[in-house]
Amino acid sequence: MSVLEIKDLHVSVETDQGTKQILHGVNLTINEGEIHAIMGPNGSGKSTLAYTIAGHPKYTVDSGSILLDGEEVTTMTVDQRARAGLFLAMQYPVEIPGVTVTNFLRTAKTAIDGTAPPIRTWIKDVRESMKQLRMDKSFAERNVNEGFSGGEKKRNEILQLELLKPKFAVLDETDSGLDVDALKIVAEGVNRAKENTGLGLLLITHYTRILRYIKPDFVHVFVDGRIAEQGGPELADRLEDEGYDRFLTESNVG
Amino acid sequence: MSAASAQLNSTPTTAVTASEALPTAEQHGIKEHSDGRFGYVPVQTRSDRFKSVNVADFAAVTGREAVWKLSPVKKFADLTSGPLDGSVYPIDHTDVAGVRVDWVDRSDSRIGSAGAPEERASANAWSSFEQALSITISGEDAKEATVTRAALGSGARGAHTIIEAKPFSRAILILENTGEARLTENVEIILGESANLTVVSLQEWGDSAVHLTNHFATIGRDARLKHVVVTLGGSIVRVNPSVQLTGIGSDTELLGLYFADAGQHLEQQVFVNHVAPNTRSRVTYKGALQGQGARTVWIGDVLIGREAAGTDSYEQNRNLVLTEGTRADSIPNLEIETGDITGAGHASATGRFDDEQLFYLQSRGITEDEARRLVVRGFLSEIVQQIGSPLLEERLQAAVEAELTATEDN
Ligand SMILES: Nc1ncnc2c1ncn2[C@@H]1O[C@H](COP(=O)(O)OP(=O)(O)O)[C@@H](O)[C@H]1O
Ligand SMILES: [Mg+2]
Numbered sequence A: 001m002s003v004l005e006i007k008d009l010h011v012s013v014e015t016d017q018g019t020k021q022i023l024h025g026v027n028l029t030i031n032e033g034e035i036h037a038i039m040g041p042n043g044s045g046k047s048t049l050a051y052t053i054a055g056h057p058k059y060t061v062d063s064g065s066i067l068l069d070g071e072e073v074t075t076m077t078v079d080q081r082a083r084a085g086l087f088l089a090m091q092y093p094v095e096i097p098g099v100t101v102t103n104f105l106r107t108a109k110t111a112i113d114g115t116a117p118p119i120r121t122w123i124k125d126v127r128e129s130m131k132q133l134r135m136d137k138s139f140a141e142r143n144v145n146e147g148f149s150g151g152e153k154k155r156n157e158i159l160q161l162e163l164l165k166p167k168f169a170v171l172d173e174t175d176s177g178l179d180v181d182a183l184k185i186v187a188e189g190v191n192r193a194k195e196n197t198g199l200g201l202l203l204i205t206h207y208t209r210i211l212r213y214i215k216p217d218f219v220h221v222f223v224d225g226r227i228a229e230q231g232g233p234e235l236a237d238r239l240e241d242e243g244y245d246r247f248l249t250e251s252n253v254g
Numbered sequence B: 001m002s003a004a005s006a007q008l009n010s011t012p013t014t015a016v017t018a019s020e021a022l023p024t025a026e027q028h029g030i031k032e033h034s035d036g037r038f039g040y041v042p043v044q045t046r047s048d049r050f051k052s053v054n055v056a057d058f059a060a061v062t063g064r065e066a067v068w069k070l071s072p073v074k075k076f077a078d079l080t081s082g083p084l085d086g087s088v089y090p091i092d093h094t095d096v097a098g099v100r101v102d103w104v105d106r107s108d109s110r111i112g113s114a115g116a117p118e119e120r121a122s123a124n125a126w127s128s129f130e131q132a133l134s135i136t137i138s139g140e141d142a143k144e145a146t147v148t149r150a151a152l153g154s155g156a157r158g159a160h161t162i163i164e165a166k167p168f169s170r171a172i173l174i175l176e177n178t179g180e181a182r183l184t185e186n187v188e189i190i191l192g193e194s195a196n197l198t199v200v201s202l203q204e205w206g207d208s209a210v211h212l213t214n215h216f217a218t219i220g221r222d223a224r225l226k227h228v229v230v231t232l233g234g235s236i237v238r239v240n241p242s243v244q245l246t247g248i249g250s251d252t253e254l255l256g257l258y259f260a261d262a263g264q265h266l267e268q269q270v271f272v273n274h275v276a277p278n279t280r281s282r283v284t285y286k287g288a289l290q291g292q293g294a295r296t297v298w299i300g301d302v303l304i305g306r307e308a309a310g311t312d313s314y315e316q317n318r319n320l321v322l323t324e325g326t327r328a329d330s331i332p333n334l335e336i337e338t339g340d341i342t343g344a345g346h347a348s349a350t351g352r353f354d355d356e357q358l359f360y361l362q363s364r365g366i367t368e369d370e371a372r373r374l375v376v377r378g379f380l381s382e383i384v385q386q387i388g389s390p391l392l393e394e395r396l397q398a399a400v401e402a403e404l405t406a407t408e409d410n
Helices: A046-054 A079-084 A101-113 A117-132 A136-139 A152-165 A180-197 A234-242 A245-253 B075-078 B121-127 B355-361 B368-385 B391-408
Strands: A003-015 A018-031 A035-039 A057-068 A088-091 A168-172 A200-204 A217-221 A226-231 B006-009 B013-014 B032-034 B099-105 B131-137 B144-149 B156-165 B170-179 B181-191 B196-205 B212-217 B224-235 B236-244 B252-258 B266-273 B281-288 B295-304 B312-321 B327-336 B343-352
Touching: A003 A046, A003 A117, A003 A136, A018 A057, A018 A200, A018 A226, A046 A057, A046 A079, A046 A088, A046 A200, A057 A079, A079 A088, A079 A101, A088 A152, A088 B131, A101 A117, A101 A136, A101 A152, A117 A136, A117 A152, A117 A180, A152 A168, A152 A180, A152 B343, A152 B355, A217 A234, A217 A245, A226 A234, A226 B355, B013 B368, B075 B121, B075 B181, B075 B212, B099 B144, B121 B212, B121 B236, B131 B144, B131 B170, B156 B170, B156 B196, B181 B196, B181 B224, B181 B343, B196 B212, B196 B236, B212 B252, B224 B236, B224 B266, B236 B252, B236 B281, B252 B266, B252 B295, B252 B368, B252 B391, B266 B281, B266 B312, B266 B391, B281 B327, B281 B368, B295 B312, B295 B343, B312 B327, B327 B343, B343 B355, B355 B368, B368 B391
Parallel strands: A035 A200, A035 A217, A088 A168, A168 A200, B131 B156, B144 B170, B156 B181, B170 B196, B181 B212, B196 B224, B212 B236, B224 B252, B236 B266, B252 B281, B266 B295, B281 B312, B295 B327, B312 B343
Antiparallel strands: A003 A018, A003 A057, A217 A226, B006 B327, B013 B327, B032 B343, B099 B131
């Protein structure tokens, strides 16, 4: 069974004002098949955690480690991490002009598997996933994220999640900016991926509403660069009622 | 449009990629420049520039002239002022029915019918050539022909070419240039009524080649010229296409693709003159720059004349900067003399290679090298895909690929 362990992770970023510490000792263990929700106010460092796991060059790991089945991830390149089984659905997916979705997906799949996917089953898989995500066939020939609406970009992220079959996926505010119909389609896609591959999920969100459709096993409250409290699904309900104020006050005092 | 005559002269953009000049806040690299910032600048109307076929009518080139100010003129003084070898040179060409290739005398009546020199290197070539290479296209069937120059040698040369597409004729003509050269030349392209011609000028010169060329085109009624400039090889290559839409309903598509490596100077000054009513033009040039001293210049002038009611025009230039130490100039100019147009616009953008794109692709398991290739290939393929010759498209994709591989070896 696969396991992703984050141990006492300290991360900083270079800004115009100098080095800024963002994560102050994050500890988190995710087992295969588990869903962990990370909830926290804006600016608490959720995206920083997501990017650090994926290896974005802007973020420096000052100390601590990220282990995938015991292997140190923080020394791997971005593409090595993906090939090791990590996936990040981005909060703001970027446009790649001149590169079609079809070409991109095939190139990524080939890179991750180490061999080109068998053409017939691959085309069938792509079509099937697109259909279930209610993406029109024409998307396949469009350039990656170019001219996509916010919702279309998020569906395109989930399409990749389904096709690339990672061991662990981090979804960074995949729910933000989606109307309820799109939210359901995206949530179904995530649940389907989990059913098919048994991956572990780190679901980052600002709001509780996606948790109506994707049931977390654990909820972590993220404040000021660390986990302030953790519990089961009931913690999400409490946050829905009370908001983050309780934590913000504590962190200000502390 | 209410102004009867207005010079719409947009702010030129120059991107210098010295590290201190790079704004770090630019997340997505591409710096857009498009309409909305027009300033009214009184300059001479583009079509009023001095013209002469006689080199003695032009003063010695200083580099301060409008047409030369972005070019390294000292490096080709032999072409602007020296004596030129105007003799016939070796060519290779495919044998295709309906495409006649031969040499004609200076007295050929077509010479001078598509344009005249506006600068000294062009006039020097005009004064020097002994015979003109003539390519005459006839017949309504689709066909493709290639004319190759591969042995021009390293002495300073002047040359002249006439390309004539007879009324209703149709063809794709590929002009291939390889090997060494120090060449200044004029190419006249004459399209009869309803002719449909694609001219692809392919500069794959050797590393030390210098090539200055002016393509003068005149387009007859309802005729269509697709003109494609692909410049990959050579030390200094300057290709200036100038298209006169003189026939009612005439149409032109001007495409360009260039890839400047370390030390290369690749320049194109494009001019589209909408003379007749209901004419259409599209100009799309895309370039990539990589390596110390890689330099590109694009100037795009569009003039919509007093008689050119119903004009539809759009021009754009996009540059992708792959490394530090490069410089791309991109200057669109739009001049409108009639109030009655269908559309006119322009855009110019020069952007760095986008780290966020790279991260996105890598986060899907794609290696950095492959991600770079994917992005550049994607950027340039917009031009390649519009050429309309599958074989040539494949060949150009391979040539772009080779340029990209060369980067990694540097
Ligand atoms: N690349 C960056 N450059 C400068 N500051 C950053 C950068 N990324 C994050 N930060 C800062 O770190 C803090 C946490 O940001 P982020 O991880 O995006 O939070 P969240 O995703 O929880 O909203 C914020 O104060 C933000 O301004
Ligand atoms: Mg965020």
